[in-house]
Amino acid sequence: MTGFDAPASGWLLKRCPVLGDVWRRHWCVLGFDEEEDTWVLDCHAEKSRKLVYHIPLGMGARVLTKQWPTALAKHQQQRPCSFLLDSGEGRLCPFFLFDAVSQDSLSTWQGALSTCARELRRRLQTEEEKNRTELIAAIFSALDQEGQGKLWSVEFRRYAESLGFAGSDAEWNGEFNEICEDRGWKEDSSITLKHFTKFVSKDEKMEKEHLQEVLEGLKGERELPVSDAWARQSVASNLVKLKSRSDIITAMFNCLQNVDTGRIGCSELRRYAVLSGFEGDADEWAEEYEDLCADQGWSKDTGISRLEFAGLMKDEQMGSDEELKAILMELRMSPKKRRTFDQMSQLAGKTASRNRVDVTELDRSALVAEAFRCLDVRRKELLTSREFRRYAELTGYDEGEEFWEEQYEELCQEYGWTPEVGVGLREFEEPWRGKGAQDGAPTQKLPDQPKNSGFMLARAWHC
Incomplete structure (x- = not known):
């Protein structure tokens, strides 16, 4: 380890986890272990100087001085110069309790351990980003089979399919067009490595291990992993979120x-x-x-x-x-x-x-048609599950995305709709029938509309 020097050494009292409130004096040395490639705190027995504890710091290591676990809080009150070392990832029980004896010693150890933990975190994050960038570049190369240094829609679709996209050619064209519009890409131009890297990096939930699996799948070294990660990158999906x-x-x-x-x-x-x-x-x-x-x-x-x-x-x-x-x-x-x-x-x-006075003059049938038109943002005269969910949420559905598809399928079964096709105006009118509502019957009073509002939704989910 070069270019960084924050070691510390000195006497510390360490609580013995087996003997409860027994504290033993140790000669402690904080240094960098080249083999383990991390900072370690070694604790030696007072008399024999035999190594008793070897504590490597992992990602997320930190020194706690205030917010201690409840089970250990009493020790903090009894020993005002004590500190709790959270060694980070890699241990089932990462906590080690020390007493620095004096305030000066406490400050020294807190500073040294915190500095080492920050340096380690920065270094690991840098290495992670480098490895991730290299993986993305390798995926780009696997997609760019002709070695042109650029991807077109058809190559980019392979990446989308590796993350779960399973739509038709027409659906992919629409998806790709939306991505180009969202990212400022030109539809008739190619996608560079810079564009691709920025696109993939935007998905912070995409783990390095998943990228590795995608790369191996594209190379034919394994089956592509089952994934729904494309939904996080899809412009249409993210619009709903x-x-x-x-x-x-x-x-x-x-x-x-x-x-x-x-x-x-x-x-x-x-x-x-x-x-x-x-x-x-x-x-x-x-x-x-x-x-x-x-x-x-x-x-x-x-x-x-x-x-x-x-x-x-x-x-x-x-x-x-x-x-x-x-x-x-x-x-x-x-x-x-x-x-x-x-x-x-x-x-x-x-x-x-159109204003609220106009809406109140509509009969029930016309009001339902108006609500349908407002929900049909794609202007396809069919409501998808996503568009129908907007109506449900505006009229009382509050169980979130997790349970919506199940709710939607039950509705389709009840009214004989085809989920893959969508809900047309005639199907949309079905739930309103047979509930004592006749054309010309008074409509529910709609909420006040904001200036220039184009959305006048009938709130009858629980009618």
């Missing part, structure tokens, strides 16, 4: 920001404005944008920062969480699939112009 408004706003900023400046300028913000109801032309928007910047104290030339955008969007008058999610889904669509500004303006304008 956005829990807080802050998460949604951050994702929106990432979609809207200019890749060169890292800010949202006039043209970028117009994408959001059109989706939320703005119907004017380019000149009218430029004037609107200038007024907005002046009102908020922003520089119209510099653009809007992440913090400024978050401050603007935290006001629910800018749209409900569910409305922002729907806009985010639109922002993440492939440019080929995305509606033109004029089409979106027309749709959003109709939605924005």
